[in-house]
Amino acid sequence: MSGAGGGAARGRFAVVGGGIAGVTCAEKLAAEFPSEDIFLITASPVIKAVTNFKQVSKTLEEFDVEEQPSSLLEKRYPNIRVIQSGVKQLKSDEHKICTEDGKEYIYEKLCLCAGAKPKLIVEGNPYVLGIRDTDSAQAFQKNLAQAERIVVVGNGGIALELVYEIQGCEVIWAIKDKAIGNTFFDAGAAEFLIPKLTAESRETPIKCKRTKYTVEGIEEKGRPTAACDKLGSALGPDWHEGLHLKGTKEFSHKVHIEILCEVKKIHLQQEFIQLQQTSLTFPKGEKDVEPDEVLWPVYVELTNGKIYGCNFIVSATGVVPNVELFLDGNNFAVGEDGGLKVDKHMHTSLPDVYAAGDICTAAWEPSPVWHQMRLWTQARQMGWYAAKCMAADALGESIDTDFSFELFAHITKFFNYKVVVLGKYNAQGLGSDHELMLRCTKGHEYVKVVMQNGRMMGAVLIGETDLEETFENLILNQMDLSAYGEDLLNPDIDIEDYFD
Ligand SMILES: Cc1cc2nc3c(=O)[nH]c(=O)nc-3n(C[C@H](O)[C@H](O)[C@H](O)COP(=O)(O)OP(=O)(O)OC[C@H]3O[C@@H](n4cnc5c(N)ncnc54)[C@H](O)[C@@H]3O)c2cc1C
Numbered sequence: 001m002s003g004a005g006g007g008a009a010r011g012r013f014a015v016v017g018g019g020i021a022g023v024t025c026a027e028k029l030a031a032e033f034p035s036e037d038i039f040l041i042t043a044s045p046v047i048k049a050v051t052n053f054k055q056v057s058k059t060l061e062e063f064d065v066e067e068q069p070s071s072l073l074e075k076r077y078p079n080i081r082v083i084q085s086g087v088k089q090l091k092s093d094e095h096k097i098c099t100e101d102g103k104e105y106i107y108e109k110l111c112l113c114a115g116a117k118p119k120l121i122v123e124g125n126p127y128v129l130g131i132r133d134t135d136s137a138q139a140f141q142k143n144l145a146q147a148e149r150i151v152v153v154g155n156g157g158i159a160l161e162l163v164y165e166i167q168g169c170e171v172i173w174a175i176k177d178k179a180i181g182n183t184f185f186d187a188g189a190a191e192f193l194i195p196k197l198t199a200e201s202r203e204t205p206i207k208c209k210r211t212k213y214t215v216e217g218i219e220e221k222g223r224p225t226a227a228c229d230k231l232g233s234a235l236g237p238d239w240h241e242g243l244h245l246k247g248t249k250e251f252s253h254k255v256h257i258e259i260l261c262e263v264k265k266i267h268l269q270q271e272f273i274q275l276q277q278t279s280l281t282f283p284k285g286e287k288d289v290e291p292d293e294v295l296w297p298v299y300v301e302l303t304n305g306k307i308y309g310c311n312f313i314v315s316a317t318g319v320v321p322n323v324e325l326f327l328d329g330n331n332f333a334v335g336e337d338g339g340l341k342v343d344k345h346m347h348t349s350l351p352d353v354y355a356a357g358d359i360c361t362a363a364w365e366p367s368p369v370w371h372q373m374r375l376w377t378q379a380r381q382m383g384w385y386a387a388k389c390m391a392a393d394a395l396g397e398s399i400d401t402d403f404s405f406e407l408f409a410h411i412t413k414f415f416n417y418k419v420v421v422l423g424k425y426n427a428q429g430l431g432s433d434h435e436l437m438l439r440c441t442k443g444h445e446y447v448k449v450v451m452q453n454g455r456m457m458g459a460v461l462i463g464e465t466d467l468e469e470t471f472e473n474l475i476l477n478q479m480d481l482s483a484y485g486e487d488l489l490n491p492d493i494d495i496e497d498y499f500d
């Protein structure tokens with residue numbers, strides 16, 4: 001029911017954002033209301049579509065992600081109208097969206113899925129790069145092609161993937177924690193993974209899904225190539241497979257890890273030289289690394305006192321939800337992590353405005369074994385469920401919380417190992433009242449379960465363990481497992497037989 005003439009266009013449903021959350025939401029709405037126009041307003045020139053969706057178990061899912069022209073989405077769902085323009089303003093009290101191209105859209109119900117952006121250690125420094133979308137990934141690739149040494153800061157998903165993939169460039173990896181991969185692993189799992197990182201060469205990657213990369217970065221002479229400032233959709237599974245992550249050196253992989261430190265200061269070359277000349281106390285170049293005569297474009301001073309020169313720095317230090325623009329003039333409740341707070345029906349604090357994916361903060365009382373993480377899988381689940389809630393609300397129907405929010409479940413790949421994390425896999429929020437059971441075969445598998453009061457609360461499965469479905473069931477049904485003791489992880493016992 002789009003409006004005619006020069007005034008605002010009208011649609012019953014509008015969705016902002018062409019990433020996984022927004023596209024999934026628009027698709028679900030389009031399927032539920034085939035005779036209504038669904039506006040999908042997005043700043044990105046391409047949309048992200050989920051393909052080859054596979055439900056691996058009750059809560060684990062796998063899918064490929066494809067960057068597609070919006071026309072393909074409109075072909076699949078003729079009632080979706082993709083508007084390729086950034087939102088300039090939201091007037092929630094008027095149920096109106098104003099876009100950068102000067103148009104206005106009136107909605108009955110709106111879902112905000114504008115994602116997040118990298119939370120950089122410093123803003124506005126051309127030597128500090130974040131990786132979020134196709135554009136920033138390509139800018140990173142171009143810079144890497146000229147680099148001999150880079151510093152990677154952060155200890156989460158992106159850093160884990162980068163340090164493993166980069167070739168022909170020395171990587172100094174600076175982490176706050178004692179062990180690698182704090183967002184996914186404990187120290188035991190980190191120790192299991194380290195030999196893969198320090199190995200000179202890498203194995204052939206296990207099954208890979210490709211995402212197509214199409215948008216070019218913009219070159220600026222003398223400085224790292226900058227990504228253009230258009231807000232693209234986030235990358236996802238196997239984003240690096242399509243890129244050539246190689247520096248200028250002949251060696252394969254060289255990673256040096258600096259633990260328990262943060263970045264204290266970043267010095268540009270000129271400033272570094274001046275400081276060396278004027279200060280008696282200022283360190284003369286890198287300590288604990290091979291001394292070299294090279295002058296680096298930029299120097300990173302760490303809180304442990306060490307200084308490393310490098311070509312550029314990757315800040316893989318998490319994300320901040322893209323909310324500023326929507327907060328202007330709208331009194332949204334915002335979570336501690338900066339996201340728009342949503343209740344168990346994905347509804348924000350403002351009437352008829354929903355939110356899903358990286359932009360939102362789940363503010364409902366979660367199941368004891370679910371928590372929010374800004375992941376592709378949760379973006380899809382939230383987008384789908386938000387559409388269900390919008391539809392139910394529009395039709396005056398009630399709806400139960402979706403089953404996906406019963407158990408946190410994520411399947412991914414690090415260091416060429418299959419990794420499955422379930423429930424409170426790192427005993428998040430369980431305090432000291434829990435115990436861990438471990439099974440580990442070096443180079444083959446690492447299995448950790450988190451137990452509380454005889455019940456399984458979480459698990460980390462690295463390698464081809466084949467345990468995910470059984471453990472998923474055990475966490476979901478909260479059966480008392482005290483009687484099984486250590487047999488729970490005994491490889492000689494077929495655990496599934498126990499529970500069939
Ligand atoms: C390098 C990298 C690797 C990752 N790997 C994985 C992984 O292996 N597994 C996993 O589960 N997750 C992974 N993630 C996380 C995952 O990609 C995100 O959680 C997910 O894609 C978020 O989807 P979204 O739709 O909420 O947001 P986004 O994908 O960020 O989409 C936001 C959309 O909103 C649009 N937008 C923003 N502002 C405006 C505006 N003002 N007006 C109009 N449109 C706007 C953008 O153009 C974009 O289309 C990775 C993330 C990164 C950066």
Ligand SMILES: NC(=O)C1=CN([C@@H]2O[C@H](COP(=O)(O)OP(=O)(O)OC[C@H]3O[C@@H](n4cnc5c(N)ncnc54)[C@H](OP(=O)(O)O)[C@@H]3O)[C@@H](O)[C@H]2O)C=CC1
Pocket residue numbers: 121153154155156157158159161175176182183262263315316317318319373374375412413
């Ligand atoms: N395979 C997968 O599933 C992947 C998922 N992703 C997702 O993409 C998103 C972005 O990834 P990423 O940027 O790695 O974010 P993550 O949230 O995964 O990790 C951020 C890391 O940076 C650390 N950190 C935060 N601030 C600082 C700081 N000032 N100095 C030093 N370290 C800091 C965090 O420590 P602390 O936790 O202590 O704050 C954490 O180790 C995340 O949602 C991530 O889950 C990305 C790649 C792969």
